Amino acid sequence: LFTWSAFLYIYRHVFWGDLISFCIYGHYRQGVSESQQTSDLSTYSFRDGGNDHSGCSSRTSCYLVMCYVAIGIVFYLLHPVLYLQHGHGENEIGWTASGKVNFILDNLIAEKKAVPMVIVMSNGMVQTVTEEGERIVDFKLLENQLLTDIMPYIEKKFRVGRTKKMRAMAGLSMGSLQTSIIGFKHPEYFSSLGIFSGFVTDIIQGSPLDMVDRGTSENKHMKILDDAKVFNKTFDVYFRAMGDKDPFWENFAHDDQILNEKGIDQIRNVYPGAHDWNVWRMCIHDFAQLIFK
Numbered sequence: 093l094f095t096w097s098a099f100l101y102i103y104r105h106v107f108w109g110d111l112i113s114f115c116i117y118g119h120y121r122q123g124v125s126e127s128q129q130t131s132d133l134s135t136y137s138f139r140d141g142g143n144d145h146s147g148c149s150s151r152t153s154c155y156l157v158m159c160y161v162a163i164g165i166v167f168y169l170l171h172p173v174l175y176l177q178h179g180h181g182e183n184e185i186g187w188t189a190s191g192k193v194n195f196i197l198d199n200l201i202a203e204k205k206a207v208p209m210v211i212v213m214s215n216g217m218v219q220t221v222t223e224e225g226e227r228i229v230d231f232k233l234l235e236n237q238l239l240t241d242i243m244p245y246i247e248k249k250f251r252v253g254r255t256k257k258m259r260a261m262a263g264l265s266m267g268s269l270q271t272s273i274i275g276f277k278h279p280e281y282f283s284s285l286g287i288f289s290g291f292v293t294d295i296i297q298g299s300p301l302d303m304v305d306r307g308t309s310e311n312k313h314m315k316i317l318d319d320a321k322v323f324n325k326t327f328d329v330y331f332r333a334m335g336d337k338d339p340f341w342e343n344f345a346h347d348d349q350i351l352n353e354k355g356i357d358q359i360r361n362v363y364p365g366a367h368d369w370n371v372w373r374m375c376i377h378d379f380a381q382l383i384f385k
Contacts, residue, residue, distance in 0.1 A: 157242055158184045160194050160211040161250070162201050172384040173210045173252040174260045175238065175282075176376070177267025179289075180231070180301060184215045187376075190369045196377050206380045210252050214242050216267055228303040231266055231296060235274050239281070260383045262286025262331070264372045265340075269296060275327075276313040284329035284383045288375040289338055289367055292317075292347040320355035329382045330358045333375045335365035 165171050176193065178186040187193045193211060200206035218233035247254050261282045263271040268290025275285040294309035296302055316323055323330075334344040351358060361378060365371040 157215070157245075158188065158213045159246070159250070160188070160197065160213070162197060162208040162210075165208050165210070165251070167251055170251055170253045170258065171209055172207065172258045172260070173212060173246060173250070174262065174380075174383065175212050175214070175243075177216045177234070177261075177263030177270050178213065179263075179265030179267055180296075181217070183217065184213045187211075187213050191372055191376065193373075193376055196373060197380060200377070200380055207384045209380075209384060210246070210250055212242065212246055214238065216263070216270055230304050231270060231302075232273070232304075234270050235277070238274060239278065243281075256280055257283050257328075258384070260284040260286070260329075262288060262376070262379055263290070264288040264375070265290050265367065266296060266301075269294060273313045276316045279316065279326045282327070284327055284379075285331065286329075286375065286379040286383075287332040288372050288379075289334050289340065289344075291340075291343055292332075292350065293343065295340075295343055314350075317350070317354045317356060320357075324355075324357045328385075329379070330356070331361075331375075331379050331382065332358055333361040333363060333371070333378070335367060335371040336362050337364075337366040338371070339367055 176187055178184065193213075197206060197209070197211065201208055214234070214237070216231060216234045217229045218231065218237055219227055220230050220233060221227050243259075246252060252258065259282050261271045261275050262285065263269075265288070268287040271285055271287060272290075272292050273294065275282050292314065294311050294313075296309075297304075298306060298308035316326075332344075332347075334341060338344065348360070359382065361375070363371045363374045365374075
């Protein structure tokens, strides 16, 4: 179970003329930082008069959760919640430190383009210990952790809705695959799904990125796609996006073909860029304006 550890520090780290990221990577990339130019700083930077934001952290022996709570939240009402996942090798602060999701949502809410919401960012690099005592990461363990631990904790601690209509899930790269697997297997929990620079088909299980000794995935989560009529009624928003120079473009196109053949409705965006935060910031910027409407 979660135990309350501390309030997360509130930070606004802006170097005028450029976006400077913290050293955000955990597990495999500790101590790596990055600086990325973007063509529209006003979208991703703090503006005078914009909303404030706050965070909290909650700890077990092997994972953290970070929360964004918009200042537009009215604490005697229930508000929607977006569960937002990072990519492989990153951790729960990637979406704020590099993704600037707090500033993006502050600005969208101030402009009345997005509804006030809570965003929950958890560490999707879920760790476990093998029979030999080796600590490894199993990205598929997020499913149970999210549904049985994180979501009940958030719904207990925050004034968020506990119905399908009040929940959405999205993620980038590995997080997009986690979104596909969890969202497809448990459609009763989420009204909208966002697949950013990533995957419907499981390309991670059994690949060199997978630390668990197992074969390739049977993609049982994709069975939901067999009935397009039901699928299209199940989700208010099914959003997929990719950068036009992304090295995983062939995987994106392969999933396109499957979805088109099965008659799946989707909002499909292509942005200029590769597999990087400039693309993912645009993904969350556009997705956030579509959900909970």
